[in-house]
Amino acid sequence: MNVLVTGADGFIGSHLVEALLVSGHHVRAFCLYNSNGSWGWLDTLPESVKAELEVVLGDIRDPLFVREAMTGCDQVFHLAALIAIPYSYLAPASYVDTNIHGTLNVVQAARDLGVSRVVHTSTSETYGSAQFVPITEEHPQVGQSPYAASKIGADQIALSYWRSFQTPVSVLRPFNTYGPRQSARAVIPTIITQVAAGQRQIRLGALSPTRDFNFVADTCAAFQAIADCDPALGQVVNAASNFEISIGDTASLIGEVMNVQLEILTDEQRMRPEGSEVNRLFGDNTLLRQLTGWKPVYGGLDGFRRGLAQTAEWFSDPANLARYRPGTYAV
CATH class of the missing domain: 3.40.50.720 (NAD(P)-binding Rossmann-like Domain)
Structure with a gap:
């Protein structure tokens, strides 16, 4: 085609x-x-x-x-x-x-x-x-x-x-x-690039919102x-993956995957206005599965861990990491 x-x-x-x-x-x-x-x-x-x-x-x-x-x-x-x-x-x-x-x-x-x-x-x-x-x-x-x-x-x-x-x-x-090549304006690359650059104090916005990655x-x-x-x-x-996890727990899981202990610091400039923050996203993929037979290969906590490992491996390649500015807030 x-x-x-x-x-x-x-x-x-x-x-x-x-x-x-x-x-x-x-x-x-x-x-x-x-x-x-x-x-x-x-x-x-x-x-x-x-x-x-x-x-x-x-x-x-x-x-x-x-x-x-x-x-x-x-x-x-x-x-x-x-x-x-x-x-x-x-x-x-x-x-x-x-x-x-x-x-x-x-x-x-x-x-x-x-x-x-x-x-x-x-x-x-x-x-x-x-x-x-x-x-x-x-x-x-x-x-x-x-x-x-x-x-x-x-x-x-x-x-x-x-x-x-x-x-x-x-x-x-x-x-x-999420995955390799994602912009650092998104939370997972924001965390991984800072860790890959040797930082252990990670600057993030709100930690309580949940996402379906x-x-x-x-x-x-x-x-x-x-x-x-x-x-x-x-x-x-x-x-959707039909799996929900908070931003804070995502950061902790990335630390586990990359075998580091992280300290999370709140960065006010990364916070959305209160009425604009989407506090919970947890999707239902039933219709897509019924229509097409699709199902997430990287679903659930185990799948998320595997996806994070592949993403961290890509960002940790010096040639890839050089394309980013770890720790710099990307609007």
Whole structure:
């Protein structure tokens, strides 16, 4: 198949591109335009998997470029988005432009070109703090940050094209994905990079919130499963591990995995505003399992430990760690 992946230069996008290439697809990778021609994380992929890789540099906010990039593609995985929650407090308009207008560009081009499947990427942040657990797809959506609000809007734009024009759209809603290549704005790389750099006093924000963490390989498998599932058309589907753990306990587990004793220090600049903090995320993956047979390989405490070990090993490689600034707060 000819497949387009938007946001291909990012963390999850680069892993999904790699998985699709290994599966035998021709992949057109849509990366954010830059003047030095960087492909982001795709630059680090082994040459052995790049034979069917085509890279285009552009901007998801440009409808003409999006249409050109999508021409000739059978499936589209739409991952391009601004995702950093703290930055959405500072630049909310850019989140509306990129996440909502960018999604509109994708589904309109898919409609015009007759693309056979669009998988739009949502986020568990659209649920806000859990009102009941485990969180099913019927849970109310609550925008507790400008980022979350923009993703709610993007999800509804995507689904409206299914309802209005029968554009073949599915919405995958991953819970917190982690793994190699993730930005240090996320909590797990924040901890691991500080430890790998030799620090034992780790600076974090709130420790009590819980998260449902998914190893990136499981998230990529969910994308591929939903793309081939006709009953998922017009639906929102969670990709969750069905496992809940607090940020504080996650930090302790990372210390165990990396065989170090950690001291956690509260860093006020890393704290979200009180009404914006999502205090509990614990997802239900029943629908995805029923529709596709998908299940997390890295589920439960044992799976989380294995995923953390692989992630820590990658970040501990000096060549990889050199790409980060351990201990520096990334907005």
